[in-house]
Amino acid sequence: MGNIVIKAENISKQYRLGTIGTKTLANDFKRWLYTMQGKEDPFLKIGDTNDRSQKGSSEYVWALKDINFDIEQGEVIGIIGKNGAGKSTLLKILSRVTAPTTGQITVNGRMASLLEVGTGFHPELSGRENVFLNGAIMGMTKTEIRKKFDEIVDFSGVERYIDTPVKRYSSGMYVRLAFAVAAHLEPEILIVDEVLAVGDAEFQKKCLGKMKDVSGQGRTVLFVSHNMGAIQSLCSRSIYLKHGTIQQTGETDKIINYYLSHELKTEDELNLKVNKDIPACVTQVRLLNGEDQKTKAYLSGETLRFAFNIDCQAQGNYQLGIGIASALDVNIFSEVSELMELNNGTFEIDYQNIQVKLAPGNYALTFNLLYNGKSIQYCEKVINFEVLEINRMGETYSLSKGAGFLITQGKFTIN
Amino acid sequence: MSENNNYTFVIKPKRTLWEIDLKEIWRYRDLLFLLVKRDFISVYKQTILGPVWFFIQPLLITITFTIIFGQVAKISTGGAPEILFYLTGITFWNYFSSCLTSTSNTFVSNASVFGKVYFPRLIVPLSVIISNLMKLGIQLLLLLMVWVYYIINSDAVHPQIELLLMPFYLLVFALMGLGFGLIFSALTTKYRDLTFLIAFGVQLLMYASAVIFPASVVPADKQWILFLNPLVSLMEAIKYSFLGQGIFSWFYLAYSTIFTAIILVIGVLVFNKVEKGFIDTV
Missing domain, CATH: 3.40.50.300 (P-loop containing nucleotide triphosphate hydrolases)
Incomplete structure (x- = not known):
């Protein structure tokens, strides 16, 4: 202990x-x-x-x-x-x-707490004055700040502007200076x-x-x-x-x-309102399994299948992009379709991937609809789903084994 | 558990009334001075005249008062030169009223900082008192110049030995402003109405504090009513010291001092009690 x-x-x-x-x-x-x-x-x-x-x-x-x-x-x-x-x-x-x-x-x-950087920064004061003020508010003494002053300025990278009032700073410079002070609290x-x-x-x-x-x-x-x-x-x-x-x-x-x-709420279907302002839009997304049924979870190694319903109001060249991210916010893969020429009407686009074998865990689907090369409908992580693994007893479980998001079958050989 | 250092502390729901961590305030003394510096620098940045404004304000008010109260309303100054009489009153009154009004919104105007970081909250009102003291210092220069001018050119000004008590007068003024300010600052976190009350209350109070008239214009048997206002004895003592005009009373000075001490203690206690939870109600 x-x-x-x-x-x-x-x-x-x-x-x-x-x-x-x-x-x-x-x-x-x-x-x-x-x-x-x-x-x-x-x-x-x-x-x-x-x-x-x-x-x-x-x-x-x-x-x-x-x-x-x-x-x-x-x-x-x-x-x-x-x-x-x-x-x-x-x-x-x-x-x-x-x-x-x-x-x-x-x-x-x-103890020091960083609920915010740059607490107490006064816009009229120069960067230098604010470093001292902010440091003191965070509980440093003047001597401590003076000792670390050069380091702080160095870290922030705003040396040239250190004697300019911070109200003239770009927001980026402001945050950098503020964080530099916070980073040197000990x-x-x-x-x-x-x-x-x-x-x-x-x-x-x-x-x-x-x-x-x-x-x-x-x-x-x-x-x-x-x-x-x-x-x-x-x-x-x-x-x-x-x-x-x-x-x-x-x-x-x-x-x-x-x-x-x-x-996390896992879902098997997402319905979106028709948006008349854009030439086309995705109105429904379904997650499908091998038996053509809607599913909230895939088995590890199972083909990922997503079906998109598209409501098209203007003829043109369309592309559909999809991306998969883990629930831990790490992007795993994404891809974009070839150009597809669509006329007015409703269409269903089917996406299938048999190559990727996701490791058990939680994932989210992102999609992006492009019209003549420009993104018109971007929906980030709109559907969450699970990938399960079947154990020897035939039960499914979702605890991740090993590190990473993909299950691969590389070959180890002794030469 | 390591028994080590000064930094061990306990976070508790409520503080006992008397628990004031003076050591902690001392540890944050650098913050106090940086806040004073901030107040002082930031006010007149990007103004052409800068600190000269510290002179202009009391000067203009003095001229206004001289015209309205002296020339039009013909209120007696007890024989003292009008300009000097009003300037003395205004300089010290301003100190008191700015201490009071700016400490009274400590919590409300610093809510964004107080909501993010902990430091002894008492530091902020203390810094206000000190930065106002520096402002007063500058304004005193103006007063001294006018005063010396009148000493040389007029025989109506008679400085008194009680002038040596000036630091004491100032201290009582400052602490009284602080005490009331702390009480109001604690109350305004919950009852915002008080901000309005303070704004015009302070203005009204000036007319009851012997700033623009000498206490001697009040009939002798009714003077005690005026002197119930603890500011009056100080104002009179200051005028007496500078001008030789006014009522200097040890009795009423003692009354004001005790009054101030009580208000200050109440103020600190109330402030201390409110500071822990104010962020939820402000």
């Missing part, structure tokens, strides 16, 4: 729904009366879970309920869950932006929100690379993201939140599989 650096005990957080308006004073008074009499807070009794899609009976809702976890030094922990599962609330509590309603967290070490515990991962691909890579560095130095990192790929590559252990409670904790691979099989 290593050092426990974060210990959360029975953390709960209650929010009030709707506007904070005229009733507040009355409720405040009632609350005050109850507490004065030593009774329980009348508004804390409600046991509604936090599910966006369901209408609860009460005005108050638990964004987090009875959260318990221990994090050891040097661990990199991923926090996953759907929108509204309580991830951000948990981060806010950990970064001390807001207080929990009940419970307590003991933190052992210097806390023992780092809390990172996925909003960090906005920006261009290069910048995202830089962010993730920096986080890998940090975790390599024996520091503790908490990382919240929707990007399962990033979670998988960075985090050793993960916490899966659902409706404000911890659904599961454990090794990242297991948690992600659990998450995907519980949260």
